[in-house]
Amino acid sequence: MMKALEQIERLITMNSLIKAHKTGSPDQFSKRMNISRRQLFSYMEFFREFGVELEYSKSLNSYYYSNGHELNISFNMEKVPxxxxxxxxxxxxxxxxxxxxxxxxxxxx
Structure with a gap:
């Protein structure tokens, strides 16, 4: 269960950084997320499966959503009687x- 929550948290954080154009280079982004570059690219492929395109901008020093679409990722957990x-x-x-x-x-x- 905790692994799933960690992955959801990671997806939410990555999405926020991409939206804010604050990912840094691929190396910086993977270090910031505490994952390998290979894992980073796997997560990015996961994002692309939802129909968003990611590109890297040297001038922004960040990844960004390039096709006019973004992801809205949220998670809600509540106690059920x-x-x-x-x-x-x-x-x-x-x-x-x-x-x-x-x-x-x-x-x-």
Whole structure:
């Protein structure tokens, strides 16, 4: 669980630095993020899979989103009361069995 949170935090930080044009060079960026250059380029490829283009500007000394798109990355975590959790688990079980699809259930329309 902590690994997932670390990765989400890293994606949010990287996205903020790219938006602010404050990444520095690839070496500086990877050091700042405490990852290897190879990992940095893997994360950038992950960003590109969402349809954003990243380019490096020597004059800015930063990566930037170059095709008019940016990412909006957020994360929300909240404590769910046990009664609601049990209800959600029951719905997930029904959906997994193909017994419940709220998008096709006419009683919900």
């Amino acid at each position: 046990a009664s609601r959790f049990n209800y959600l688990q029951a719905i997930r079980g029904l959906k997994a069995k193909g017994c419940f699809n709220p998008l096709k259930d006419e009683s919900l329309q």
